[in-house]
Amino acid sequence: MVRPGPTGAAARLLRTARVILFAWGAVTFFVVGWFAAGLPVVVDRLVTETHEPMRAQAIVCVTGGLTWHNLPPDDGLQRIYSAVQLYLDRYAPVVLFSGGGAGTVSEAEVYAEVARWFGLPEGATRYDPDPAATADHAVNLLRKPELGIGRDTPLLVVTSPLHSRRVAMCFRKAGFTNVRVVSRFVAVNPDPRVRERRPSMFQEFRASGRKYDDPFNRVKWGLNNLLTTLREASAILVYKWKGYA
Numbered sequence: 001m002v003r004p005g006p007t008g009a010a011a012r013l014l015r016t017a018r019v020i021l022f023a024w025g026a027v028t029f030f031v032v033g034w035f036a037a038g039l040p041v042v043v044d045r046l047v048t049e050t051h052e053p054m055r056a057q058a059i060v061c062v063t064g065g066l067t068w069h070n071l072p073p074d075d076g077l078q079r080i081y082s083a084v085q086l087y088l089d090r091y092a093p094v095v096l097f098s099g100g101g102a103g104t105v106s107e108a109e110v111y112a113e114v115a116r117w118f119g120l121p122e123g124a125t126r127y128d129p130d131p132a133a134t135a136d137h138a139v140n141l142l143r144k145p146e147l148g149i150g151r152d153t154p155l156l157v158v159t160s161p162l163h164s165r166r167v168a169m170c171f172r173k174a175g176f177t178n179v180r181v182v183s184r185f186v187a188v189n190p191d192p193r194v195r196e197r198r199p200s201m202f203q204e205f206r207a208s209g210r211k212y213d214d215p216f217n218r219v220k221w222g223l224n225n226l227l228t229t230l231r232e233a234s235a236i237l238v239y240k241w242k243g244y245a
Contacts, residue, residue, distance in 0.1 A: 002063065004035075007187055008014075010098045010215070012189065014067075018070070020165065022094050024091065025198065026144050029156065031213075031222075031223075031226070032219055034220050034222070035218050035219045035221070035222025035223060035226075036215040036216075036218055037163050037218075038213065038218050039105055039222075040078070041222060041225045041226055041229060043226070043228045043229055043233075044161070044162060044225055044226075046160050046165075046229070046233055047162050047163075047164075047165045047166065047229055047232040047236065048162065048164055048165055048187070049105050049181060049231055050161060050164050050166040050181055050182060050183050050184075051180040051181055051182060052089050052180070052182075052183050053086055053089075053156055053180060053185065054154065054156070055091055055092070055162065056091055056092040056093070056154040056155050056156045056180075057092060057093075057148075057149070057154050057155065058093075058094050058095070058096050058126065058147075058149065058155055058156075058165055059083050059086050059087060059092045059093050059094070059095045059096065059155075059156045059157075059158060059194055059196050060095075060096050060098055060137070060155055060156065060157045060158065061078060061079055061080060061083035061095055061096065061097050061098065061111060061115070061158045062079065062098055062137050062157060062159040062167060063097060063098060063099025063101070063110075063111050063157065064076040064079055064099075064107075064159070064160060064163070064199050065107065065108035066080055066101055066103055066110060067100065067106055070103055070110055071104055071110070072107075072110060072111060072114060075112065075160040075163075078108075078183070078184060079111075079158050079159055079160055079183075080114050080115050080118060081118055081195075082158050082182065082183060082184055082185040082186075083095050083115065083158040084115050084118040084120045084193070085185050085186050086118055086156055086158065086185055086187075087120055087124060087193065087206060088119065088143045088187040088189065088191050088193055089187040089188055089189050090189070091156055091202070092156060092211045094125070094126050095112075095115060095120055095124060095125060095126065096126035096127070096141075096147070097111045097112045097115070097125070097126070097127055097128070098128040098130060098131050098137045098141070099110070099111065099128075099129070099131055099137070099139070100119055100130050100132045101132075106127075106129035106148065107129075108128060108129040109129065112127065114127050118193065119191075119193030119194070119223040126147065128140055128141065128144065128147070134166055134167060134170055134235070134239075134240065134244075135165070135170050135244035135245070137167070137170065138170050138171040138173070138174035139177060142174065151174070151175040151176050152176075152177050152178055153176075153178065154178045154179075155171075155178065155179045155180075156179075156180055156182050157171060157179055157180070157181045157187075158181075158182050158183065159181065159183060160184075160240055161183045161184065162225065162228045162229055163232060164181045164240060165231060165232070165236065166235055166245060168181045169236070169245035170239070170244060170245050171241065172245075173244065173245050175244075176190075178239065226234055
């Protein structure tokens, strides 16, 4: 004996569930295949705003959190390195690390410690350990007259690419008129502190030539960028709604 299938509202609900599951599976398959092929995220352009550097009074390195043991995450290390590279190319005489955080030590001081390992002199380091959110970095600079920074001061603001548009919007909202946001910069002038040109201390060392851009890593990187992009896009909408940007 064959039992009758669901009818009425139950049947419509089942058909809707099947369509949703099919659509979700198709989208997931497409996204995973897209990233496995190494294709770009594309939508990340909506949250990206980076500029060519200019001569400035200061380089402002916006911190990006801390991981376990009070160490910067990968994005944070990229910000620190780019800021130091701008200093090595003499775009500004000082680097100001801006960021507080939720730990027992400020992000600003941890980032400055790493920057010194990258080659930034102690005398070129400045601190603003108070900002707790992206909207705080710009306005807090104006609250500290000892920094000598005004709305028309030429500044280079360093952050990660997917965070750049929100940072730029916040600085414009605060009234800054001479700011450029920079990310992922490498110094052009020859200098032993530029790690791309660093030779090995072992004369017999030879690079393996191994690559790590296999499909699994490409999917992992792509999904991470996509999720970060979605988070940043949501944050930009919230900032606009609250009047922060």
